[in-house]
Amino acid sequence: MTLRAIALNCTLKPGAAESSTELMLTQVLDELRSLDVETGPIVRVADLDIKPGVSSDEGDGDEWPALRRQILDADILVLGTPIWLGQPSSVVKRVLERMDAFLGEEDDRGRMISYDKVAIAAVVGNEDGAHHVSAELFQALNDVGFTIPAGGVTYWVGEAMHGIDYKDKEPTPEVTAATNKTAAANAAHLARLLQGDGYPAT
Amino acid sequence: MTLRAIALNCTLKPGAAESSTELMLTQVLDELRSLDVETGPIVRVADLDIKPGVSSDEGDGDEWPALRRQILDADILVLGTPIWLGQPSSVVKRVLERMDAFLGEEDDRGRMISYDKVAIAAVVGNEDGAHHVSAELFQALNDVGFTIPAGGVTYWVGEAMHGIDYKDKEPTPEVTAATNKTAAANAAHLARLLQGDGYPAT
Amino acid sequence: MTLRAIALNCTLKPGAAESSTELMLTQVLDELRSLDVETGPIVRVADLDIKPGVSSDEGDGDEWPALRRQILDADILVLGTPIWLGQPSSVVKRVLERMDAFLGEEDDRGRMISYDKVAIAAVVGNEDGAHHVSAELFQALNDVGFTIPAGGVTYWVGEAMHGIDYKDKEPTPEVTAATNKTAAANAAHLARLLQGDGYPAT
Amino acid sequence: MTLRAIALNCTLKPGAAESSTELMLTQVLDELRSLDVETGPIVRVADLDIKPGVSSDEGDGDEWPALRRQILDADILVLGTPIWLGQPSSVVKRVLERMDAFLGEEDDRGRMISYDKVAIAAVVGNEDGAHHVSAELFQALNDVGFTIPAGGVTYWVGEAMHGIDYKDKEPTPEVTAATNKTAAANAAHLARLLQGDGYPAT
Numbered sequence: 072m073t074l075r076a077i078a079l080n081c082t083l084k085p086g087a088a089e090s091s092t093e094l095m096l097t098q099v100l101d102e103l104r105s106l107d108v109e110t111g112p113i114v115r116v117a118d119l120d121i122k123p124g125v126s127s128d129e130g131d132g133d134e135w136p137a138l139r140r141q142i143l144d145a146d147i148l149v150l151g152t153p154i155w156l157g158q159p160s161s162v163v164k165r166v167l168e169r170m171d172a173f174l175g176e177e178d179d180r181g182r183m184i185s186y187d188k189v190a191i192a193a194v195v196g197n198e199d200g201a202h203h204v205s206a207e208l209f210q211a212l213n214d215v216g217f218t219i220p221a222g223g224v225t226y227w228v229g230e231a232m233h234g235i236d237y238k239d240k241e242p243t244p245e246v247t248a249a250t251n252k253t254a255a256a257n258a259a260h261l262a263r264l265l266q267g268d269g270y271p272a273t
Numbered sequence: 274m275t276l277r278a279i280a281l282n283c284t285l286k287p288g289a290a291e292s293s294t295e296l297m298l299t300q301v302l303d304e305l306r307s308l309d310v311e312t313g314p315i316v317r318v319a320d321l322d323i324k325p326g327v328s329s330d331e332g333d334g335d336e337w338p339a340l341r342r343q344i345l346d347a348d349i350l351v352l353g354t355p356i357w358l359g360q361p362s363s364v365v366k367r368v369l370e371r372m373d374a375f376l377g378e379e380d381d382r383g384r385m386i387s388y389d390k391v392a393i394a395a396v397v398g399n400e401d402g403a404h405h406v407s408a409e410l411f412q413a414l415n416d417v418g419f420t421i422p423a424g425g426v427t428y429w430v431g432e433a434m435h436g437i438d439y440k441d442k443e444p445t446p447e448v449t450a451a452t453n454k455t456a457a458a459n460a461a462h463l464a465r466l467l468q469g470d471g472y473p474a475t
Numbered sequence: 476m477t478l479r480a481i482a483l484n485c486t487l488k489p490g491a492a493e494s495s496t497e498l499m500l501t502q503v504l505d506e507l508r509s510l511d512v513e514t515g516p517i518v519r520v521a522d523l524d525i526k527p528g529v530s531s532d533e534g535d536g537d538e539w540p541a542l543r544r545q546i547l548d549a550d551i552l553v554l555g556t557p558i559w560l561g562q563p564s565s566v567v568k569r570v571l572e573r574m575d576a577f578l579g580e581e582d583d584r585g586r587m588i589s590y591d592k593v594a595i596a597a598v599v600g601n602e603d604g605a606h607h608v609s610a611e612l613f614q615a616l617n618d619v620g621f622t623i624p625a626g627g628v629t630y631w632v633g634e635a636m637h638g639i640d641y642k643d644k645e646p647t648p649e650v651t652a653a654t655n656k657t658a659a660a661n662a663a664h665l666a667r668l669l670q671g672d673g674y675p676a677t
Numbered sequence: 678m679t680l681r682a683i684a685l686n687c688t689l690k691p692g693a694a695e696s697s698t699e700l701m702l703t704q705v706l707d708e709l710r711s712l713d714v715e716t717g718p719i720v721r722v723a724d725l726d727i728k729p730g731v732s733s734d735e736g737d738g739d740e741w742p743a744l745r746r747q748i749l750d751a752d753i754l755v756l757g758t759p760i761w762l763g764q765p766s767s768v769v770k771r772v773l774e775r776m777d778a779f780l781g782e783e784d785d786r787g788r789m790i791s792y793d794k795v796a797i798a799a800v801v802g803n804e805d806g807a808h809h810v811s812a813e814l815f816q817a818l819n820d821v822g823f824t825i826p827a828g829g830v831t832y833w834v835g836e837a838m839h840g841i842d843y844k845d846k847e848p849t850p851e852v853t854a855a856t857n858k859t860a861a862a863n864a865a866h867l868a869r870l871l872q873g874d875g876y877p878a879t
Contacts, residue, residue: 083325123285156413157808164363202763203809206614211358219623228837232852246838264668359606404561405607412812421825433632434650448636466870475859487729527689560817565770615762
């Protein structure tokens, strides 16, 4: 059976603006593809009109239902966010909020609709905040049914109060490249296990 | 000299939809008015088009510049947010992100433009998350120049995994009413001190 | 193959003092045993002299090396902590810090020594903080090699600023009992999968 | 009237072991002294036997009562902590837990015993975590009665997944030196205001 991954870029910058988060997601998707995981284009969430709310469809003009469908069709979610003020972006928060509705949605075995899916985080900032951002992402993703593999985050941040961007680092720092690889390998491994033998209904 | 407060309701619900956060903000503003602090109407942020970004004006259609002006014209910011998944709302995160620009903006004494302003938080959920939400709000607000008075948060949450709303609690729990009062009194006291004798330029 | 679980009670109370965390851990271990997972006695960490530090042995009198051995011999770690000031206890923080050494320790396949182990959290407070505590635990546990199953936390907290203890709730709230069961079932399922087919070396 | 500051070094290393946190605290105290704030020696908390618990005296051998007295005798608390796994140290968590007792202790005006005191944080790690650590410190300190001045944290962290220590940076990074100065100046200013005109009883 094939595995599918979806990557969401939750940068604040819409359109084709350069994005360090995009670069890191590209690198993680490359690793996933080398492990025979299918991937589509990275979704730039700021280009979509994701309405505020905690239901699966907030009505007229809401572009969440289509994105939700893509997430539920994938086995692996790669959630990419920049860091602002040491915290996850408002865009990734919006995505997590909308997934709150999973708590009330069941699959045909009576389990939360997102069960057996694996999530990893890709976090980029010019200084500080990656651990906290992954903490908030892991907790929220886990609340709404995702499994977090060992080494479930890859990240880069620069020295305190300096202003270097990941996209301007040449070449990619070796430790981050290695972490990209591990996160992808562990996500693919765990998603394969759960695809073959999912969680029991309780 | 008069003190002015501005209250932002960062609920996910636009329009006039009932909001527990609105109720708590109303209570806090009542306390502030009893201390001779001027207040305007509560701002429902979800009704505004606050663009993603970290500059003070993200261009065409951005309603942040007008809200930013109101915040800078006030002495006290009352930041109200619901809790989703144990975390601050995407709407309050957007507001904090936009205030990131304060880090590069100086007043005529060379200090961050938001200096001498006091911020308090009003946090409401049906279960769990108030301390963490106040932690994130305090840190982000402090980063962008606000001062946090003793007892700088008022909150209500219900028992774990139950679904009661603050707006449906009758009467208001006494401990929360007392905390509203203390937060307001401390904010007004500290704002008055800083209005009379602001931080030095360094 | 048999699965083994170890439960750590990170209450601040040493000795046999009554502990809400102990009660919840007992309930989770009961669930695990019903799934044929072997368990030993709950470890009351405050009874041990776990020295401050980030190495695997901080020398004379340090009781971490023996506890570390027990953790590494188990397939499932159930990490139980009370909430104080909305945050994890200093005792559980000490345990996490000592596991920091795992980052530099490899098994015979060159992977982090803790790989293929599953961790879940049991969090108890008289009000507020469970989501944040699980966020910090998930992130730290994941950093040091553990995998977090879907629904990887069970918790109970009471209404804001009230002082009820979990150990005095009779009977156990149904939602928490159900969450205990799910956390245990998911942990056992995932630990079994990883026991049969562990993460690749990268 | 004179102002007094107390600085706590919450490193995991007891004795005279070199500590980056100690270096930063020394720098902050130098700034405070240049503003006519009295300071004593930095307290290395890992050298004291601070028992687990949430009362003001946990009995035989507990060295918290004496440290508590020093904290209450000061106008400014400078709380210094290293970062491990992106989080505050277990030692600083123990200090915060013990201050939980302030919630039930009143001064002669019926206010929380710690009122009118200002707290700032000094946070040091070799990579990532400073914003989150300050968030947790601010929230816990504020819960137990402290006021947080604008710019209430100074910090240094290095690039992601590198291992440089602050104590080995020569010279001190200019941005951190400037932040030390601002945090000290704002703390002294606010403590002076509150010494002259404290919060009202509510």
